[in-house]
Amino acid sequence: MATKDKGFLEALKEVGKEKGIAPEVLFDAVEAALVSAYKRNFNTASNVRVYLERATGDFHVYAQKKVVEKVENKVMEISLDQAKKINDNYELDDVIELEVTPANFGRIAAQTAKQVVVQRIREAERGIIYEEYSNRSSDILTGIVQRMEGHNVFIDLGKTEAVLTPSEQISTEKYKHNDRIKVYVVEVKRTSKGPQILVSRTHPGLLKRLFELEVPEIQDGTVEIKSVAREPGMRSKIAVYSADENIDPVGSCVGQKGLRVQAVVDELRGEKIDIVKWNEDPAKYIANSLSPAKVVSVAINEEKKMSRVIVPDYQLSLAIGKEGQNARLAAKLTGWKIDIKSESQAKEEGADADELNMNMVDVVCDDSFSVD
Structure with a gap:
């Protein structure tokens, strides 16, 4: 069973293009999220796989079951005899997939996908920024003083912000909004809120x-x-x-x-x-x-x-x-x-x-x- 949503597919590709994110990254993210959505909405503990067809935008849900001699868990297992009826080549311990796509799965998929895409785009953007700046350690960057929070000065680097902590500030300098300054990259950290770039004005x-x-x-x-x-x-x-x-x-x-x-x-x-x-x-x-x-x-x-x-x-x-x-x-x-x-x-x-x-x-x- 398939649920066609080619408009969603085109939108997904367009968003990926705008954000500089490979479409496959978004496809994988949507598929992973739809597994959870399926289990939550259809109250099942089945092992399932969701596949989004890259060419058509069709969604397919497959239940995964292990081939066993004696079935003890009907949700997770299938007998060898039943598996042989599907395909005579199946053997013990194989994992078979049965399509179980619900009729109304397209609506659920669309709602879930929107949320996931926004989240994954944010994560992917953070990853791209981290990769871009992780190689800039010990380098010099030019930024604009954006704001002061407490004693920290936040520098706008264009794609992200850098933090100039009190210990890295020159005591004789006064930093004002929109000042353009050069800073030295001390460290780039990966955090749950995105990359944190620590910079210095005092470093040799x-x-x-x-x-x-x-x-x-x-x-x-x-x-x-x-x-x-x-x-x-x-x-x-x-x-x-x-x-x-x-x-x-x-x-x-x-x-x-x-x-x-x-x-x-x-x-x-x-x-x-x-x-x-x-x-x-x-x-x-x-x-x-x-x-x-x-x-x-x-x-x-x-x-x-x-x-x-x-x-x-x-x-x-x-x-x-x-x-x-x-x-x-x-x-x-x-x-x-x-x-x-x-x-x-x-x-x-x-x-x-x-x-x-x-x-x-x-x-x-x-x-x-x-x-x-």
């Missing part, structure tokens, strides 16, 4: 990605970002390197008249940025990391990853930075513990490199750039 990865967007030499691999250190909203340091001696990695990131770095600073709403040259020599790298301060010498203990830096007296406060910020960022950037002394302090204390079990090296800092 945001700074790295912003430079990748602005600097073609980073995009093509000519210039490499070796390390990033941030105190979000305040100051950042980025160490860059190029294996090509003809390429100036610092200059590439700065850009003509500072346009490239300024674009990053503008996006971070005035966050100060130091761009330093990475060096495989730890002493030179440490000296570079303290930019904009100039360094006289660096003593290092590679085993303990400790260093002692000597700077001119007039450079001491610059090297340490306000509330120790410059030294703190340099240590984070290099991964070395850095002790900074002025020339006068070093003479007064009288401790030399041998006593500290360090190798003292006079250094000349490479070119660096600071946006103040």
